[in-house]
Amino acid sequence: MxxxxxxxxxxxxxxxxxxxxxxxxxxxxxxxxxxxxxxxxxxxxxxxxxxxxxxxHMGEVTVRGKDAERYVQHIFTNDIANAPVGKIYYGMMCYEHGGTVDDLLVYKMGENDFFLVINAANIDKDWAWMQQHAAGFDIDLQNCSDAxxxxxxxxxxxxxxxxxxxxxxxxxxxxxxxxxxxxxxxxxxxxxxxxxxxxxxxxxxxxxxxxxxxxxxxxxxxxxxxxxxxxxVGLPLYGDELAEDITPLMAGLGMFVKLDKEEFIGKEALAKQKEEGVAKKLVGIELADKAIPRHGYTVLKDGQPIGEVTTGYHTISTDKSVCMALIESQYAALGTEVEIQIRKKTFAGKVVKKLFYEKRYKK
Amino acid sequence: MAKVIEGLYYSESHEYLKVEGNIGIIGITDYAQKALGNVVYVDMPDVDDEVEAGAEFGAVESVKAASDLNSPISGTVVEVNEALEDAPELINQDAYENWIIKVERSDPSEVENLMDAAAYEAFCEKEH
Missing domain, CATH: 3.30.1360.120 (Probable tRNA modification gtpase trme; domain 1)
Known part of the structure; x- marks a missing residue:
């Protein structure tokens, strides 16, 4: 320790x-x-x-120069074309296979001047990924995480x-x-x-x-x-709801993946996944009992494993045992009855919206 | 400072055992409840379940994580503290008063493998 x-x-x-x-x-x-x-x-x-x-602990990367916008468009799933200065976008960086490198915020600080905010645990991986995909772009890329x-x-x-x-x-x-x-x-x-x-x-x-x-x-x-x-409020955490083998579409984040954009890394795989439908989907599950489903616990349907809990708590605001879980899509409909294995026992639950408390942003 | 009570037996995984004849009363120590923070759920076995010395018999959950409960002794569960089902926070209020299970002991010599109050106090000191 x-x-x-x-x-x-x-x-x-x-x-x-x-x-x-x-x-x-x-x-x-x-x-x-x-x-x-x-x-x-x-x-x-x-x-x-x-x-x-x-x-x-969060990481910061700046992208500046003639090709800055084109570069961000290349590595980022959301669309920043014609973005006004001062606007922020949420989205992901994806692998060619559609899995997630990281989720991040892109701040448009000026024309061809972007400030990227990435997860602490992924700083080294993201930085390597960004450098690796910078060839052919006229940009100045800086990892300012320590500054x-x-x-x-x-x-x-x-x-x-x-x-x-x-x-x-x-x-x-x-x-x-x-x-x-x-x-x-x-x-x-x-x-x-x-x-x-x-x-x-x-x-x-x-x-x-x-x-x-x-x-x-x-x-x-x-x-x-x-x-x-x-x-x-159903926000994902990389490592729980997003990972190399969890695409943004599986995590229900399709609104941040702009498939009508000209190109970005992972677009082809994600377009195919959207067309064919995802095999697994992130859902909310509410338990009838007070037992707490934790990351990695097995979700079952009629005794057969259909997925895993990604994050679970006994919620503080609403006093309920709930979790987010990645389960086979055929069981993802709201109201579907499932079970969760918690240590030696299984507990009955049902699929609910993965929003356990209403967001109160000031828009 | 965490409270330690004379006359009880203690395990390295921070359960206590109070012996009353052939019955063993098991709970978690004050040190354990402090380390866990707010207890929000206690997963208890059923009456008549067998427990084994050193083996898991349930769990105590705080907001953040689940911690296994290990039985200090072997035997058969004769009672579970049902009050904890609705009010798990009782453990934070008084961990010694609010025991978790009562067990009919199958091997009285097992207490020799546990710590007494002085040894447990020293053990916690070292862990801290």
Whole structure:
């Protein structure tokens, strides 16, 4: 354990977390805070008021130059053609076979100037993939992951906190848009299903923001509740709902895969999969019992395995045992009765929408 | 500091055993409940199930993860704490008061393999 922690990187806020008494644990190559006050308490702070997350572990890549837009179009499933400056797009990078390299955000900072936000655990893999597919493009590609610190301010009171505590005017930012204040990047984005903002800046600036917010009484939140929050609103996590062998179409993310785009890596395989239908589909399952389905548990139909749980919790907002699971498509219809093997017993459940709590974005 | 009670037996996987004649009362320790955080579900065996020393007999779940429960002794389950079905958080309130199962012991000598309060306290110290 100690050796593992020593190998893991620290974010620019590491000492702040230790000072606050956070439970620290390795995640995605970093030693990260899992919880401070407790997952449930932090989760509720974000749903009801506002919470502060250190997400400095996330990776950042810039793409600039004459062919920047054409390059992003090549590696990204969503369509950024004619995008206005300041708009943000969610989508995936896919393998030729349609499986997922990573899911990411693309920020359009200027004409032929893009800022890509990738998952911490995938930084090395993504960076290699991006470089490998940059041949023939006149671009300047930079991995700036170590240069940026990042915080997320999430919850219904986040706008007020951003403006009054941090002095960053952001009321005019619409959902999934970005602006810069000097060299600070501010976007109306997040991973909780609530209104919120993410701030990318130098480690020094991020540390100042953190101190101000903590001094103002904003609840620090760990990765524990980041996962319960994103799960409740059906947002995927790479490694659970997306993977090399899980395509965006299987994960129900077809709206972020623009098959009418001229070309992108994986387009052919994904178009074929769309035409033929996916063999497995990501669904929600609600259990009648309180037992909790966890990642990797088997989903059964009449005693026969039909898939696996990707993420499951006893939800904090709605007090139900629910999960997302990747199961054979023929059983994916809403209301289908299935079972989940939890240790020695099987528990009855039914297929439901994979949205266990309504999102409350400010559009 | 986690509470340790004199007169109980303790396992390395943080279960306690209270012996009352041929009955063994089994639960998780205060140290274990603190490490888990909010308990949201307890998976318990059925009455008449056999349990075996060192083997899994159920699980305690916090928000984040499931932790196996291992039986400190062998025997037959004679009672499960049904109050935990509706109120698993009782374990966080008092882990010693809120036991999980009662077992009719099949081998009284098995307690010799468990730690006493002093040894368990030292064990937790080291783990921490």
């Amino acid at each position: 100690m050796e593992q922690e020593l190998k893991d990187k620290r974010t620019c806020l590491y000492d702040k977390h230790v000072e606050l008494g956070a439970l620290m644990s390795p995640f995605g190559g970093f030693v990260m805070p899992i919880q401070y006050a407790g997952i449930a308490e932090e989760h509720k702070a974000v749903r009801e008021k506002v919470g502060l997350f250190d997400v400095s 940026y610190g990042q915080i997320a301010v999430q919850g219904p009171e986040s706008e007020q906190v951003m403006e009054t505590i941090l002095g960053i005017p952001c009321g005019e930012l619409t959902f999934y848009s970005v602006k810069t204040v000097g060299d600070v990047i501010v976007s109306r984005t997040g991973y909780t299903g609530e209104d919120g903002f993410e701030v990318y800046a130098t480690p020094e600036y991020i540390r100042q923001c953190w101190d101000k917010l903590i001094a103002a009484g904003v609840q620090p939140c760990g990765l524990g509740c980041r996962d319960t929050l994103r799960f409740e």
